[in-house]
Amino acid sequence: MEYHVGRNNQQLGQFTEEAIREGLFNGQFLKTDLVWTEGMEGWKPVAEVLAIESESPASALPPPPPPLETFSESPSSSTALPPAVPPSYSSGAAPTSNFPTLAVGKPTSxxxxxxxxxxxxxxxxxxxxxxxxxxxxxxxxxxxxxxxxxxxxxxxxxxxxxxxxxxxxxxxxxxxxxxxxxxxxxxxxxxxxxSSTKVAIPEGWPTHADTTPSEGTDVNP
Known part of the structure; x- marks a missing residue:
């Protein structure tokens, strides 16, 4: 069912009952706001029509959880923690690692x-x-x-x-x-x-030394 909501002689709109209840919870509507719907003789307050005068926002909240039970632990009931120091190796061998080994390439000459x-x-x-x-x-x-x-x-x-x-x-x-x-x-x-291009001089031919005049010789006739 939908109701017409009014305040100070002004209509705020038409809302369902669930919307009005939610508006009362978040402050959109007041308990003194007037509502009217078909079949009613006149405008009446929201609290009277919806019978929520005794309701409060706190009543809509879920109940708080029950308190935690307190109990004391005795030193004997506490579980002993393992020692922080790692145990010694009986065989003397170091623990093996699960990490994969990296393959190192051979150096080039x-x-x-x-x-x-x-x-x-x-x-x-x-x-x-x-x-x-x-x-x-x-x-x-x-x-x-x-x-x-x-x-x-x-x-x-x-x-x-x-x-x-x-x-x-x-x-x-x-x-x-x-x-x-x-x-x-x-x-x-x-x-x-x-060396093969040198010209050979036949025998009997005058050489360069023979044709060259000596010093003091008159070459004129």
Missing amino acids: GLAIASLILGITSLPTTFCYLGLFIGIAGIICGHIASGAIKRSNGTIDGKGIALAGLILSYIGTLISLLFIAIVAFAIIVADSDN
């Missing part, structure tokens, strides 16, 4: 890396004589690195890098030697060509 770098550098420098020395240095580093890796029993990595450095260093060295041999051969051929 520095000489193997140096051999690879020298081998790569020796290729573009083969035509300026530097490739020969760089290639030889790469070969030395590669062989030393390979021997150290074999003696490490798997603790040092870089076998493939050392092998690649050796191959490139050997290639650079061979190309440098081939280039030096070609240049030397070209120089020898050019020198031999110059």
Whole structure:
């Protein structure tokens, strides 16, 4: 059922009984507010119509919980706590940890890396004589690195890098030697060509020394 609510000769609106009771609880309506609905002779106070003059907001609250029972504990009834100090290990072995162990990678040989770098550098420098020395240095580093890796029993990595450095260093060295041999051969051929172009003077022909007048000789007839 809905009621018309009014206050001070002004209507506040139309509300249900539950809404009016809730409004009385939160202060929206007053007990002296007037209500009217169909079937009533006139406006009457809310408290008279809804019979809530004896109700109060506190009565709508649930009853408080019962008080807690107090009791005393004797020292004998209390549970003994475990000692804070960890127990000693009878076997003398340290406790094992459940944490996973991290896999540490093997170190790579520095000489193997140096051999690879020298081998790569020796290729573009083969035509300026530097490739020969760089290639030889790469070969030395590669062989030393390979021997150290074999003696490490798997603790040092870089076998493939050392092998690649050796191959490139050997290639650079061979190309440098081939280039030096070609240049030397070209120089020898050019020198031999110059010597073969000299004109041989037949026997009986006057030489330059014979045609040159001596000092004090009159060359005029």
